[in-house]
Amino acid sequence: MLRSRPVLLLLRAVLVLAALWLLVLIGFALPGELSDGTPDAAVRLPVQLVLSLVLLSVLAVIVCIWRLLSLISRDRLFSDASRRWVDAIVWSLAIGWSLLAGFALVVTAIIFFTPEIRDPGIPMLLFGVVVLASLPLLLMIVMRGLLRQATGYRAELDEVI
Known part of the structure; x- marks a missing residue:
C-alpha cells in the first residue's frame, strides 16, 4: 500500500486541475477555435x-484513476474492483486512440488528395501525435497484466498466511 498521503493528495489535485482544463477545452476553447478558422459547418461539426x-x-x-486512488487509500488495490477500473482505462484509451487515429487518417487523406494543400508537415505531425498517443494505451495494457499477476500473488499469499 502506498503510505504517502501527500502524494495521493497532490495527485488528486492534479487530476482535478486536468479535468477542469479538459472541460474548459471541450466547452469553450474547442468550439471557439473551430468557429474562427472553419466557416463551413460540414467540416467544423465532425471535427x-x-x-x-x-x-x-x-x-x-x-475518473478511473480517481477511483483507483480511492482503492489505494483503502488498501484494496489488489482486488477485482481495481482490475475493472484498469480495464475501463484501457477501453477509454483505446476508444480515444481509435478516434484520433481515424481523424488523423482522414485529415492526411484530404491533404494528400488535394494538390493545393499537399504538404507533408501536418500529416507528419499527426502521425507523431498518433504514435505518442498509443504509448499510454500500450503501457496500461502491460500494467493491467502486471496487476492481474500481482493480484494472483496476493491471493496466494493470503492463503498461505
Missing part, C-alpha cells in the same frame, strides 16, 4: 465531435 470525444475519453481515464 469538433471527434476531438470532443477524444477529450471525453481522457476525462473518463481521469
